[in-house]
Amino acid sequence: MTVYSLEASNGIAAQVARHLGDELVFLEKKTFPDGEVYVRVPSKPRGVAILVSSMYPSQEKRFLELLFSVEALSAYAEGSIIAVVPYLAFARQDKRFLEGEPISVKAVLKSLEALGLSGLVTVDLHQPRVLGEYLSVPSINVLPAEEIAGYFKGKVSNPLVLAPDMGALERAKSVAEHLGAEFDYLVKERDRVTGEVKIYPKSLEVAGKDVIIVDDIISTGGTMALAAKNVLGSGAKSVKAVCTHAVMVQGALDKLYYAGIEEVVATDTVPSPVSKVSVAPSVARGLKELLEQMV
Amino acid sequence: MTVYSLEASNGIAAQVARHLGDELVFLEKKTFPDGEVYVRVPSKPRGVAILVSSMYPSQEKRFLELLFSVEALSAYAEGSIIAVVPYLAFARQDKRFLEGEPISVKAVLKSLEALGLSGLVTVDLHQPRVLGEYLSVPSINVLPAEEIAGYFKGKVSNPLVLAPDMGALERAKSVAEHLGAEFDYLVKERDRVTGEVKIYPKSLEVAGKDVIIVDDIISTGGTMALAAKNVLGSGAKSVKAVCTHAVMVQGALDKLYYAGIEEVVATDTVPSPVSKVSVAPSVARGLKELLEQMV
Numbered sequence: 165m166t167v168y169s170l171e172a173s174n175g176i177a178a179q180v181a182r183h184l185g186d187e188l189v190f191l192e193k194k195t196f197p198d199g200e201v202y203v204r205v206p207s208k209p210r211g212v213a214i215l216v217s218s219m220y221p222s223q224e225k226r227f228l229e230l231l232f233s234v235e236a237l238s239a240y241a242e243g244s245i246i247a248v249v250p251y252l253a254f255a256r257q258d259k260r261f262l263e264g265e266p267i268s269v270k271a272v273l274k275s276l277e278a279l280g281l282s283g284l285v286t287v288d289l290h291q292p293r294v295l296g297e298y299l300s301v302p303s304i305n306v307l308p309a310e311e312i313a314g315y316f317k318g319k320v321s322n323p324l325v326l327a328p329d330m331g332a333l334e335r336a337k338s339v340a341e342h343l344g345a346e347f348d349y350l351v352k353e354r355d356r357v358t359g360e361v362k363i364y365p366k367s368l369e370v371a372g373k374d375v376i377i378v379d380d381i382i383s384t385g386g387t388m389a390l391a392a393k394n395v396l397g398s399g400a401k402s403v404k405a406v407c408t409h410a411v412m413v414q415g416a417l418d419k420l421y422y423a424g425i426e427e428v429v430a431t432d433t434v435p436s437p438v439s440k441v442s443v444a445p446s447v448a449r450g451l452k453e454l455l456e457q458m459v
Numbered sequence: 460m461t462v463y464s465l466e467a468s469n470g471i472a473a474q475v476a477r478h479l480g481d482e483l484v485f486l487e488k489k490t491f492p493d494g495e496v497y498v499r500v501p502s503k504p505r506g507v508a509i510l511v512s513s514m515y516p517s518q519e520k521r522f523l524e525l526l527f528s529v530e531a532l533s534a535y536a537e538g539s540i541i542a543v544v545p546y547l548a549f550a551r552q553d554k555r556f557l558e559g560e561p562i563s564v565k566a567v568l569k570s571l572e573a574l575g576l577s578g579l580v581t582v583d584l585h586q587p588r589v590l591g592e593y594l595s596v597p598s599i600n601v602l603p604a605e606e607i608a609g610y611f612k613g614k615v616s617n618p619l620v621l622a623p624d625m626g627a628l629e630r631a632k633s634v635a636e637h638l639g640a641e642f643d644y645l646v647k648e649r650d651r652v653t654g655e656v657k658i659y660p661k662s663l664e665v666a667g668k669d670v671i672i673v674d675d676i677i678s679t680g681g682t683m684a685l686a687a688k689n690v691l692g693s694g695a696k697s698v699k700a701v702c703t704h705a706v707m708v709q710g711a712l713d714k715l716y717y718a719g720i721e722e723v724v725a726t727d728t729v730p731s732p733v734s735k736v737s738v739a740p741s742v743a744r745g746l747k748e749l750l751e752q753m754v
Contacts, residue, residue: 202552232566235565236555236559257497265497265531271526383493
């Protein structure tokens with residue numbers, strides 16, 4: 165196999181290549197004077213080609229770098245072409261919330277497949293079901309729960325892992341189990357008289373706890389900041405915020421620290437000042453599993 | 460039919476809708492806080508949907524707006540979805556000039572088709588053959604030669620239309636015929652002793668002529684400026700530079716005027732300070748022709 169690193173690999177390509185004992189090749193990239201992206205695969209893959217690139221801003225450019233790379237590889241056409249996309253952008257526009265809306269993630273996945281993609285590994289997708297729905301080639305969504313839990317081992321004395329909402333519970337549960345901690349999800353309630361919004365865990369108490377709130381993406385940080393304020397207001401000893409994808413726009417990090425969050429922890433799927441955990445081990449495991457499925 | 464205008468229609472959508480007597484609907488567009496593009500088709504098409512958007516910088520964002528719009532329209536799925544793309548970006552990366560390169564325009568066309576495109580009208584493509592090679596749905600490439608010639612009628616007394624190279628001759632010929640002028644193409648010759656490059660028409664004389672140099676794209680303006688300098692040096696009375704797609708980067712317009720070009724004329728496929736000619740009549744004709752093919 166040959167692992168190809170695009171500019172947005174974030175070091176994950178090299179770690180994966182070392183895990184698997186494969187060669188690493190850097191894709192050439194430039195921008196034409198008119199602004200168009202250009203990539204080139206400088207050498208033929210030995211067997212399966214593994215293309216590693218995340219899709220953080222500018223998401224559109226990253227997507228086209230990936231699409232053009234798949235197209236370029238398809239001309240070599242001897243083995244499979246597997247994309248490793250640690251952060252798959254456009255993944256939150258995963259259904260028609262309003263009539264006339266696109267399913268953007270469907271457009272992204274179907275385009276990659278139309279150009280010759282044979283498999284996909286991605287990390288902590290907003291709705292993992294989209295892989296089965298919009299790709300007909302094999303794919304795997306990996307959750308870096310073990311790596312995230314590993315980061316906190318020995319650092320928190322009385323942990324309670326919370327999901328910001330019910331939909332995010334599986335992720336929190338998985339981190340909690342690796343950490344040997346309890347877990348719950350937060351519910352929102354608006355006071356009928358005062359209109360005030362209260363946020364609290366569905367069934368557990370936060371008082372005296374070192375709370376770890378775990379979400380897939382922190383974008384503007386609004387949800388996480390509000391949750392933290394409420395949990396601290398209910399007597400939590402400390403709050404740490406954790407996400408897989410630190411998209412962090414509109415002053416998100418300042419918003420989080422200002423809300424009283426003690427520490428923010430993210431993975432390296434998106435470059436950020438808090439990318440303390442690498443998804444590379446999870447990705448390498450997912451890739452091995454995918455390759456076994458494809459044999 | 461319903462004509463949909465995306466932000467990058469440049470007024471062409473409305474002109475086409477008026478030509479055809481069809482309704483015009485504006486697509487909703489926004490950018491999410493994290494920078495991702497979003498579009499929405501606010502109402503169902505009546506029969507065939509015509510989606511009008513050019514692909515000038517940022518080309519990647521324009522491409523995804525178009526791709527997502529096609530995906531959104533495909534859910535309505537009653538009639539055909541035709542894209543009118545006056546400037547199709549990535550069209551110059553139309554073959555593997557080097558091994559390992561992508562054919563970017565193939566990736567763009569195949570993605571649109573994979574998401575449900577049923578037909579394409581584009582204007583003055585760098586290599587029209589790519590439509591037949593990479594699309595299996597009907598398509599038309601229109602040349603706005605009549606509109607360009609119309610702009611110059613009565614404005615030049617002794618015209619000679621030149622193509623900057625042999626590959627661009629058909630375009631210059633077509634403009635010249637509409638203008639009732641002679642035409643030729645420029646050849647480049649390097650002096651074996653001095654190394655000096657001379658550029659001159661293959662068979663005609665430029666002395667005393669009002670030269671009109673016609674190309675598909677002016678990007679950095681380098682080719683056009685060099686051609687103009689040489690033609691003026693050979694005694695041309697004046698030089699005008701004409702292109703369909705005024706991409707104009709890196710100070711192109713200043714480069715052109717500084718080279719002695721009297722006037723620069725472009726169409727409205729890309730917004731520019733010299734977009735004096737509209738491709739809308741050509742596009743409307745192309746669209747009618749395409750619709751007849753599709754019946």
